[in-house]
Amino acid sequence: MNKKKYFVIIALIIFIIDRLSKIYIESVIDYSEKFTIINQILSITKIYNKGAAFSILENNIVFLIIFSLSVSLIILYFLLKNANTMRILPLIAWNLILGGTLGNLYDRLFYNYVIDFIQLDSINFPVFNIADASINIGAIIIIILNFPLRSKDKEKVDEPKSFQS
Numbered sequence: 001m002n003k004k005k006y007f008v009i010i011a012l013i014i015f016i017i018d019r020l021s022k023i024y025i026e027s028v029i030d031y032s033e034k035f036t037i038i039n040q041i042l043s044i045t046k047i048y049n050k051g052a053a054f055s056i057l058e059n060n061i062v063f064l065i066i067f068s069l070s071v072s073l074i075i076l077y078f079l080l081k082n083a084n085t086m087r088i089l090p091l092i093a094w095n096l097i098l099g100g101t102l103g104n105l106y107d108r109l110f111y112n113y114v115i116d117f118i119q120l121d122s123i124n125f126p127v128f129n130i131a132d133a134s135i136n137i138g139a140i141i142i143i144i145l146n147f148p149l150r151s152k153d154k155e156k157v158d159e160p161k162s163f164q165s
Contacts, residue, residue: 010096072101
């Protein structure tokens with residue numbers, strides 16, 4: 001199967017869902033207004049984040065735009081070169097990151113901030129959006145896929161000679 005033709009569909013879907021969710025939130029909720037979805041667990045609170053994750057690099061919009069654009073281009077180049085040979089799960093993960101990065105890049109380019117609205121009330125966690133969740137899910141998948149797992153069936157790795165008696 002020629003995955004190259006289809007690999008950006010996931011990124012495009014994430015981008016569209018992120019945009020539509022932000023457009024909807026912008027139209028129905030006032031700034032910092034809280035709307036409870038599940039009592040003491042999940043609510044919608046619209047905020048404008050002028051930084052990156054956890055509001056780091058706040059008010060460094062030019063840097064964040066350049067960084068997001070660079071990350072997007074690097075991932076896009078990587079996927080163009082490797083999509084046909086990649087397994088499906090890493091391909092999905094990289095597309096989740098790409099779609100989320102493009103979603104937040106759009107906000108920074110057109111609003112000078114990112115629209116965040118998902119609030120987890122049960123834990124002390126910053127308000128986030130669909131793009132943020134997509135980026136984090138993609139990154140977690142990549143980390144898990146690259147985490148060296150030790151199989152019971154594999155032979156025990158020999159200790160270096162300096163540790164042998």
